[in-house]
Amino acid sequence: MINKLCIIGVGLIGGSLSRALRKQGYCKHVTGCSRDASHLQRAVELGVIDDYDTDITKAVQGADMIVVAVPLGAMQAVFTAMRPALAEHVVITDVGSSKASVVEAAKAGLVERYQDFVPGHPIAGTEKSGVEASFSELFLQRKVILTPIAETRPEAVEAVRTMWQTAGAEVVALEVSHHDDVLAATSHLPHVLAFTLVESMAQMGDRDEIFQYAAGGFRDFTRIASSDPVMWADICLANHDALLAAVTGFQADLDKLHSAIERGDRQALMDLFTRAKQARDRYAEGQTEQ
């Protein structure tokens, strides 16, 4: 049970977490914080938070749980600003898509309070953003990855684990760098490919005509290109090394495909497509297709 939950950045993720926890009666009071009072006012009207403060030192006062759900580029400033106002037994966590950069930001910003911080990442979201898009079921049966490091208090990890489980998620623990490698492959690479494909097509001749002939496969394939550009630019910078390795690996595979098409190598194409279909079908078996 949380007495005062403080959510910094009340968007799709922060808003959905608040909705889920309130639905379960798991927190008495939720205070929102961000730089934009009109967004926070809207979150109050939507019943997502109880009240808000745009001053971070006031917003975190007396909170026993703080969830930082701001873009990666803003993390360190948020940690630095909250540090002097933290309650004694507070637990702090975040929802950033890249963990090494957040760990670094938390160390620099929280200093001696770093032990109260649990790096976290819910593997959930949609291509939409903002509190209007938030809903309490977002985390149901989704994975939340926690990447505690040596200094992290075990009770803080337990508190964050219980919070996410209450929101309906399955919580797993990974090493920081392993998280970043896996997410670069499964999430960050597909997003940059989708953005690049749409960019590539938008440059071709009459783009309205081109998009007009796109079918369902294209719609699904490019849905993630509607994601928030600021958030994704931040992720590219924050998870720089792992993403660059994933992009480089993909480029090598695409070069192989290019030359298989160029030399008309039917067998090579069949082999590649068959392996990929098998891997994708096996993956889909464990998922609920919608």
Added chain:
Amino acid sequence: MINKLCIIGVGLIGGSLSRALRKQGYCKHVTGCSRDASHLQRAVELGVIDDYDTDITKAVQGADMIVVAVPLGAMQAVFTAMRPALAEHVVITDVGSSKASVVEAAKAGLVERYQDFVPGHPIAGTEKSGVEASFSELFLQRKVILTPIAETRPEAVEAVRTMWQTAGAEVVALEVSHHDDVLAATSHLPHVLAFTLVESMAQMGDRDEIFQYAAGGFRDFTRIASSDPVMWADICLANHDALLAAVTGFQADLDKLHSAIERGDRQALMDLFTRAKQARDRYAEGQTEQ
């Protein structure tokens, strides 16, 4: 109204077309044809066709409409085999995803009967294949592109247009090479990227673990990698030139992205992602998201 419709290749597309036309009462009799009698027997049991013959010269006998729905690599052999058995007033069309190669195959296989052939391509489908996956609504509000050439009889074009409209589709006409360029960009490129991404990921360390952390965006992005490998190897060979140009263009754009990530150029990333999001959102406005 069609007296005898002959569908060669009774899979997702051929089966769905037959279902749609029968539902509208638009054809008196549907004969299926393929090399596999057990598939055809299944199609009869499902009520998709009335009867079948694995001998193409018998199957097309007396047909006033023939729809060739076989993989691109099999087209020419099918055209060659049917030619001696064609009825006088028959109209022939196909559903291939690449048109220049089909036009060539039809010229070589149909010879003097080439004037009765209307190259066609329904922009519809799912990642599933086979007659079991067919359904009568597949073409509702979908585009069907016809690419008639100089020799094609105008009445043949009209007959094919009316057939697809009866199945619920919107019929448009394009030049052969323009069709192939547009489809390379909107369909063939996304498919080979999805196959390549899954292949790329399947090679990384423990692939089951990697796929385990994939979220909804990945699922949507890679759905088309579950498509039929034979069909897609054929498309890569058949639409060789246009696809190679599209892949090359994408590689250049991906190189630019790679170097923007490498040098940590936030502005370049923001610009690219913002342009892509705008183009994708504008495209989505005209579509029904599911």
